[in-house]
Amino acid sequence: MNPQELLLWVRGTGLQLATAVCVLGMTYRLLHLALLGRKKNLAEARGSEWGPGLRTMWRRSFVLPELSARGKFTVVAGYTFHFGFFITLLFLSQHIAMLRAVLGFGWPALPHSAIEIAAILTLAAMIALLVHRYMDPVKRMLSGFEDYLTWLLTFLPLLSGFMLLHGIGPAYTQMLTLHLLSVELLLIAIPFTKLAHMLTTFSARWYNGAFAGYKGVKA
Amino acid sequence: MKDHDTLEHRLTQQGISRRSFLKFCTAMASLMALPPGTAPAIAAALAQAKRPSVIWLSFQECTGCTESLTRSHSPTLESLIFDMISLDYHHTLQAASGFAAEKSREDAMKDFYGKYLLLVDGSIPTKDNGIYSTIAGRTNLDLLQEAAKGAAAIVAVGSCAAFGGLPMAKPNPTGAAPVSDLIKDKPIINISGCPPIPSVITGVLAHYLTFGELPALDELGRPKAFYGETIHDRCYRRPFYDQGKFAKTFDDEGARNGWCLYELGCKGPTTHNACATTKWNGGAGFPIEAGHGCLGCSEPNFWDAGSFYTPLAAPTSNIGAIAGAAALAGAAAAVALSAADRAKKKSLQQTHEKLTVKDISN
Ligand code: SF4
Numbered sequence A: 001m002n003p004q005e006l007l008l009w010v011r012g013t014g015l016q017l018a019t020a021v022c023v024l025g026m027t028y029r030l031l032h033l034a035l036l037g038r039k040k041n042l043a044e045a046r047g048s049e050w051g052p053g054l055r056t057m058w059r060r061s062f063v064l065p066e067l068s069a070r071g072k073f074t075v076v077a078g079y080t081f082h083f084g085f086f087i088t089l090l091f092l093s094q095h096i097a098m099l100r101a102v103l104g105f106g107w108p109a110l111p112h113s114a115i116e117i118a119a120i121l122t123l124a125a126m127i128a129l130l131v132h133r134y135m136d137p138v139k140r141m142l143s144g145f146e147d148y149l150t151w152l153l154t155f156l157p158l159l160s161g162f163m164l165l166h167g168i169g170p171a172y173t174q175m176l177t178l179h180l181l182s183v184e185l186l187l188i189a190i191p192f193t194k195l196a197h198m199l200t201t202f203s204a205r206w207y208n209g210a211f212a213g214y215k216g217v218k219a
Numbered sequence B: 001m002k003d004h005d006t007l008e009h010r011l012t013q014q015g016i017s018r019r020s021f022l023k024f025c026t027a028m029a030s031l032m033a034l035p036p037g038t039a040p041a042i043a044a045a046l047a048q049a050k051r052p053s054v055i056w057l058s059f060q061e062c063t064g065c066t067e068s069l070t071r072s073h074s075p076t077l078e079s080l081i082f083d084m085i086s087l088d089y090h091h092t093l094q095a096a097s098g099f100a101a102e103k104s105r106e107d108a109m110k111d112f113y114g115k116y117l118l119l120v121d122g123s124i125p126t127k128d129n130g131i132y133s134t135i136a137g138r139t140n141l142d143l144l145q146e147a148a149k150g151a152a153a154i155v156a157v158g159s160c161a162a163f164g165g166l167p168m169a170k171p172n173p174t175g176a177a178p179v180s181d182l183i184k185d186k187p188i189i190n191i192s193g194c195p196p197i198p199s200v201i202t203g204v205l206a207h208y209l210t211f212g213e214l215p216a217l218d219e220l221g222r223p224k225a226f227y228g229e230t231i232h233d234r235c236y237r238r239p240f241y242d243q244g245k246f247a248k249t250f251d252d253e254g255a256r257n258g259w260c261l262y263e264l265g266c267k268g269p270t271t272h273n274a275c276a277t278t279k280w281n282g283g284a285g286f287p288i289e290a291g292h293g294c295l296g297c298s299e300p301n302f303w304d305a306g307s308f309y310t311p312l313a314a315p316t317s318n319i320g321a322i323a324g325a326a327a328l329a330g331a332a333a334a335v336a337l338s339a340a341d342r343a344k345k346k347s348l349q350q351t352h353e354k355l356t357v358k359d360i361s362n
């Protein structure tokens, strides 16, 4: 396979495979969770489920509790990385061009300089989180192979994308191939790892809120 | 017997001044990215060079490559190069036809066995014993194999001869193949492009005449001096790419301001060629200057790489349909396995056993 054939494969068949695995896996996981059903609660309801459920989804995502210094670092770096990641993913013009080709519609891009800042902050936050995970005895004890693997799988698309945009490293053809491959690896890993939290996190938060709400507890 | 005396002799005979010859050598040196000081050395070597015999075979092609080489305005480096080689067979350009033409090819092959340069344009059909393209009743495959035997080196001119080109596009009905797939025991140089830039063809020939060997090649067999950089590397619209300023249509404000053509499908970032520096039509310009993105014509598979107008970032196959099918399959699996879980739960309940997490399908 010459470099062009490899690039064509990752833009075509490779991307199809990765998308299929990711979508199939995630649909299965979410629907299976929903269909598991919950045991009928025989206790009388003292409040509603939906309101508290949605409120908890919102609060756990956007309202910060009082935190220790260590907690603050984790939350700030964590949020920086999550927001930075999505800004880079959704507002870089090249990504919008790709999404427009798939979805049939697009939206305005952010200037490259803004994306640049987001990408650098994201990369820095991820590195800081990795170092902290390793240095902090509690976090370190809680971390297993999967935590480091998912970190790597998330980091690689960002890093290769940054290098591609700046002409660092191998030629464009090879770098674009690597970037797309890293994205495909990430897509494939999502349903099988903790990365599935990108969707399940919200249903879990809803459930926590709804559970408390039913009992009439202020969530 | 053909005239194979030295070039200097022939140029003087034709009244070409030493001054214009030196100018040619300087242009060649800069084209091949050699230090300017090498021009006199090139001149000295070229002046003494014997005119090598060249056989040019045209197979499954559109004659665009020959057009590119001959239709450039004159006087050109390209016309000079024809004075340097003895083109003993080229069925489009030669005056002889029929048996006489074939005889000149056979004579050249015999007289200069092991020394002639073989230039090929067009791909070679291999399906059904190669019957899809024949010349004087013989298949292209047969002619190529015969001519390759006595060649000192083979130059594949154009993307068809180098990589298969348009005749090879899916479903490749004639089994078209590039020269390098069929000939394994000769040095081959690929001058890709659809068509290649004329001065790149002459540059390679001049290099061969000057140094007696083929220039340094990249992994796809292309001379590094011309294919070492991408169009994007040297594109004058590059600052706009870096700033993220893209034309969205061919006639919007961005297009009028000369912004980058990436979103309109430009393949410049992945295309190695000299268009942005050497330029076309005697240096007049290159396609991106005319407002159209690069098609990637000097790269293998450009003919099967999807639309010329979809951006490089876009997938080349239908992702939406696959995602839809995968979602349906995932939903079906979830429903089926949940139903199985329920059935299991029911039967356990009947025997008053408890369903545990371990019993549930994952
Ligand atoms: S027009 Fe094409 S080659 Fe030029 S900068 Fe834009 S993408 Fe690169």
Ligand code: SF4
Pocket (backbone or CB within 6 Å): B193, B194, B231, B271, B272, B273, B275, B286, B287, B288, B293, B294, B295, B296, B297, B298
């Ligand atoms: S700009 Fe691109 S498509 Fe056009 S001639 Fe050059 S390499 Fe070929």
